[in-house]
Amino acid sequence: MLASASEVVMQITVRHRQEFVEQGYSLLPRVLDEETLTMLREECSYFVGYVDGSMKARGRETYGITHRGKRYFISGRYRESRRLPGFLFGQLMADITSAFLGDESYLFVEQWVVKGAEQGMKFAWHQDGGYVKFSDPKTRHRPYLTCWCALDDMSEDNGTIFVMPHDRANTRNHILPHRAEPDTNDLVGYEGSDPGEPIEVPAGSVVVFSSTTLHRSSANTTEAPRRAYLAQYSGEVIQRSTGGAWAHAVPFTRSGQIIYEPGADHGPSGLRSPELE
Numbered sequence: 001m002l003a004s005a006s007e008v009v010m011q012i013t014v015r016h017r018q019e020f021v022e023q024g025y026s027l028l029p030r031v032l033d034e035e036t037l038t039m040l041r042e043e044c045s046y047f048v049g050y051v052d053g054s055m056k057a058r059g060r061e062t063y064g065i066t067h068r069g070k071r072y073f074i075s076g077r078y079r080e081s082r083r084l085p086g087f088l089f090g091q092l093m094a095d096i097t098s099a100f101l102g103d104e105s106y107l108f109v110e111q112w113v114v115k116g117a118e119q120g121m122k123f124a125w126h127q128d129g130g131y132v133k134f135s136d137p138k139t140r141h142r143p144y145l146t147c148w149c150a151l152d153d154m155s156e157d158n159g160t161i162f163v164m165p166h167d168r169a170n171t172r173n174h175i176l177p178h179r180a181e182p183d184t185n186d187l188v189g190y191e192g193s194d195p196g197e198p199i200e201v202p203a204g205s206v207v208v209f210s211s212t213t214l215h216r217s218s219a220n221t222t223e224a225p226r227r228a229y230l231a232q233y234s235g236e237v238i239q240r241s242t243g244g245a246w247a248h249a250v251p252f253t254r255s256g257q258i259i260y261e262p263g264a265d266h267g268p269s270g271l272r273s274p275e276l277e
Contacts, residue, residue: 011028011031012028012095012096012099016028016099016208017099017100020100020208020209020210022166022167023165023166023167024163024164024165024166024171024172024209024210024212024213025163025165025207025208025209025210025213025215026100026207026208026209027199027201027205027207027208028096028205028206028207028208029201029202029204029205030202030204030205031092031204031205031206032092032149032203032204032205032206033204034204036087036092037151037203037204039083039087040087040149040151040229041151041227043081043083043084044112044114044151044227044229047074047077047112048072048074048112048114048225051066051072051074052068052069052072055068056068062185064185065123065184065185065186067121067184069116069119070115070116070119070121071113071114071115071116071121071123072112072113072114072116073111073112073113074111074112074114075109075110075111075112076109076110076111076248076267077110077112078110079265079266079267084110085260085262085265087231088107088110088231089107089250089252089258089260089262090258091258093147093231093233093252094252094253094256094257094258096145096147096206096208097145097233097252097253098253098256100145100208101144101145101233101234101235102235103253103254103255103256104235104236104253104254104255105145105233105234105235105252105253106233106234106235106236106237106248106249106250106251106252107231107232107233107248107249107250107252108144108232108233108234108238108246108247108248108249109230109232109247109248110229110230110231110232110248111229111230111232112227112228112229112230113227113228113229113230114225114226114227114228115158115159115217115219115220115225115226116220116225117220117222117223117224117225119219119220121184121219122159122216122217122218122219123186123216123217124181124184124186124187124188124189124216125164125188125189125190125191125196125214125215125216126178126186126187126188126189126190126214126215126216127171127175127176127178127189127211127212127213127214127215128144128146128211128213128232129143129144129175129211129212130175130176130178130187130189131178131187132211132238132246133175133178134178134180134187136240136241136242136246137241138241139238139239139240139241139246140241141234141236141238141239141246142234142235142236143173143210143211143212144210144211144232144233144234144235144238145208145209145210145211145232145233145234145235146208146209146210146211146213146230146231146232147206147207147208147230147231147232147233148161148206148207148208148209148228148230149205149206149228149229149230149231150201150202150203150204150205150206150207150228151203151227151228151229152203152224152225152226152227152228153201153202153203154199154200154201154202154203154205154226154228155200156198156200156218157220157221157222158220158221158222158224158226159217159218159219159220159226160198160199160200160201160217160218160226161198161199161207161215161216161217162195162196162197162198162199162215162216162217162218163196163197163199163207163209163213163214163215164190164194164196164197164213164214164215165197166212166213168194169190169194169214171212171213171214172212173212174212175212176189176190176214177189189214190214196214196215196216211232232247233252234249237249250265
């Protein structure tokens with residue numbers, strides 16, 4: 001049974017916070033209610049269909065780390081939805097960000113990550129902050145928070161994520177060097193033998209982890225797509241080394257209270273997936 005939004009605060013305990021600080025991640029099982037989970041699945045289907053059709057019409061099989069039919073990374077589209085802002089800037093995410101980031105937070109990135117049925121590709125070991133540093137080596141910022149929302153039951157067979165605890169990778173507050181992988185366009189931050197810890201959670205769960213936490217995902221070999229929605233938040237406006245803010249930088253909470261103003265939230269963000277244009 002999925003939780004109601006009002007129940008999530010009681011589910012975030014000292015143990016969850018301690019896990020996050022010490023190991024870089026923690027699990028919040030079944031914290032999305034049925035209505036929210038259904039909404040996210042519907043929005044996901046719309047945007048994946050749009051991207052897939054757009055790429056097919058242009059004769060493109062790959063764009064960045066998106067590979068048509070195999071895996072999709074679709075960013076920066078929440079302003080085109082009537083329903084997504086209510087989730088990204090709602091009480092549930094305010095409770096989660098307050099617990100793991102502190103009293104002040106900003107929306108950094110939101111992204112659909114979907115693996116196609118039977119041929120969904122793996123994704124290499126990386127840190128989310130590794131993508132920021134690879135693009136902007138001189139930028140400096142505190143680690144930000146990834147909320148990985150499982151829209152399906154997650155298993156090794158359908159391409160769930162594996163995480164590497166901080167103490168096994170020396171990644172607490174530390175970004176490792178990453179290299180670009182030519183065939184997939186993935187960034188690779190770890191090539192050792194440690195397989196990491198598989199995250200097998202039911203649909204409606206949220207996995208929270210730090211932007212310095214190493215993680216990867218396996219291939220999807222099942223007959224159904226594997227769907228996740230990422231909502232990333234920072235405790236400060238992350239600045240580019242050349243000036244200006246990285247990503248969305250939309251104010252969300254201050255002193256633990258929601259301060260998001262829909263009327264002041266307008267793009268472009270610079271994160272829109274260009275394969276849709």
